[in-house]
Amino acid sequence: MTAARPGAKPMMPLDDALAQLLGHATVLDGIEQVATFDADGRVLAQDLVSQLQVPSQDNSSMDGYALRCADLTDLTQVLPVSQRIPAGSAGTPLAPRTVARIFTGAPIPPGADAVVMQEDCDVLADGSVRIKTQPNAGQWIRCAGEDVMRGAVVLAKGARLTPAELGLAASIGMDVLSVARRPRVALFSTGDELVMPGTVAPQDMPPGAIYNSNRFFLKALLVRLGCEVTDLGIVPDQRQATIDALRDAAEHHDVIVTSGGVSVGEEDHIKPAVQSLGHLDLWQIAIKPGKPFAYGRVANAHFIGLPGNPVSSFVTFLLLVRPFLLKLQGVSEPAVKPIAMAANFNWPRADRRREFLRVRRNAAGGLDLFANQSSGVLTSAVWGDGLVDNPPGGTIAAGDVVRFIPFSELLA
Ligand code: AMP
Numbered sequence: 401m402t403a404a405r406p407g408a409k410p411m412m413p414l415d416d417a418l419a420q421l422l423g424h425a426t427v428l429d430g431i432e433q434v435a436t437f438d439a440d441g442r443v444l445a446q447d448l449v450s451q452l453q454v455p456s457q458d459n460s461s462m463d464g465y466a467l468r469c470a471d472l473t474d475l476t477q478v479l480p481v482s483q484r485i486p487a488g489s490a491g492t493p494l495a496p497r498t499v500a501r502i503f504t505g506a507p508i509p510p511g512a513d514a515v516v517m518q519e520d521c522d523v524l525a526d527g528s529v530r531i532k533t534q535p536n537a538g539q540w541i542r543c544a545g546e547d548v549m550r551g552a553v554v555l556a557k558g559a560r561l562t563p564a565e566l567g568l569a570a571s572i573g574m575d576v577l578s579v580a581r582r583p584r585v586a587l588f589s590t591g592d593e594l595v596m597p598g599t600v601a602p603q604d605m606p607p608g609a610i611y612n613s614n615r616f617f618l619k620a621l622l623v624r625l626g627c628e629v630t631d632l633g634i635v636p637d638q639r640q641a642t643i644d645a646l647r648d649a650a651e652h653h654d655v656i657v658t659s660g661g662v663s664v665g666e667e668d669h670i671k672p673a674v675q676s677l678g679h680l681d682l683w684q685i686a687i688k689p690g691k692p693f694a695y696g697r698v699a700n701a702h703f704i705g706l707p708g709n710p711v712s713s714f715v716t717f718l719l720l721v722r723p724f725l726l727k728l729q730g731v732s733e734p735a736v737k738p739i740a741m742a743a744n745f746n747w748p749r750a751d752r753r754r755e756f757l758r759v760r761r762n763a764a765g766g767l768d769l770f771a772n773q774s775s776g777v778l779t780s781a782v783w784g785d786g787l788v789d790n791p792p793g794g795t796i797a798a799g800d801v802v803r804f805i806p807f808s809e810l811l812a
Pocket residue numbers: 589590591593594610611612613614615659660661662663665707708709710
């Protein structure tokens with residue numbers, strides 16, 4: 401295992417960092433009324449209580465014939481059709497020893513206690529029906545209230561709305577939903593080496609220059625998490641410029657997110673700049689990739705400083721900033737549950753930090769490892785479809801069961 405450098409400050413376990421960070425994440429004031437159509441990804445600000453039961457009445461789950469089972473004493477019997485009930489209309493009480501032609505979603509007529517699907521019936525020339533299989537009471541009937549009971553909390557405050565939730569809300573008649581307001585987030589990158597794509601062609605890039613990749617994935621991640629993002633671009637590695645940028649950003653935003661400049665090199669100006677305006681905690685979190693992370697306050701805004709290395713920035717965002725932003729919106733369960741999966745690779749070298757390895761599910765149902773796990777190699781996050789959460793000091797042998805966290809959940 402890689403040993404701690406003598407005299408090095410002890411690193412903070414990820415769970416402690418997350419608990420501290422979430423402790424600062426008080427839910428934002430302000431509720432918005434949003435059309436259910438536009439509420440995907442938003443967080444419900446109030447319990448949603450149903451004023452009705454769903455389905456509102458017993459109805460057919462098949463196209464076929466509704467009947468009273470007791471009317472059918474043997475299968476040679478032929479029963480006349482006494483009414484026709486398409487979806488959207490209500491039938492009348494079922495006349496004795498008759499069947500009702502019925503369609504999927506149509507209410508069961510009073511007196512009927514089963515539906516026979518049309519494939520199990522012969523329709524005779526005069527339109528009457530012979531039932532080919534003995535029905536059981538209740539068959540092919542969807543019961544009133546089997547989905548939602550009147551008065552039930554269909555969706556709880558703090559639920560993050562996904563397409564299925566929107567459908568469920570609509571099924572109880574909600575066209576407008578009360579949701580948490582979006583966090584206003586200011587984003588900027590630090591680093592004099594950074595060049596925005598489009599401003600300098602690849603063949604003209606000066607020595608030492610790199611394109612600003614973090615800005616692109618951080619903005620997209622923030623938008624996915626429901627934030628209103630102000631992209632403030634690249635701030636030069638100068639104390640005063642950094643102070644000015646932070647002060648402006650704090651005026652109109654709930655959160656300031658930066659990438660780079662949180663290490664302790666002399667070109668890292670974030671720390672003194674934030675300290676001059678508010679306060680800053682600089683954490684060395686015992687994770688890999690990752691490690692440097694800053695949380696602080698600039699006036700009334702939260703300040704979050706992410707590492708500059710792209711994969712560190714990406715992973716740290718997913719592990720810490722994602723739950724933080726969700727909690728600001730009142731999400732009750734921001735954590736993602738890992739899945740137990742078999743590793744199809746070896747990871748023989750333990751690290752004292754908790755590692756988040758970029759892996760990908762294979763056709764055999766196991767996990768393959770991306771060969772280069774360097775914190776600068778963004779290809780690993782593209783090739784991979786998730787992370788293996790490997791505990792401190794942990795080695796992995798092929799066949800071991802590991803904790804897998806899919807990107808699909810972290811990026812939702
Ligand atoms: P820093 O945390 O500022 O010391 O940066 C660590 C490493 O990440 C350096 O190699 C930087 O060039 C790189 N880096 C910092 N910011 C970005 C960015 N926005 N996009 C791509 N790489 C970055």
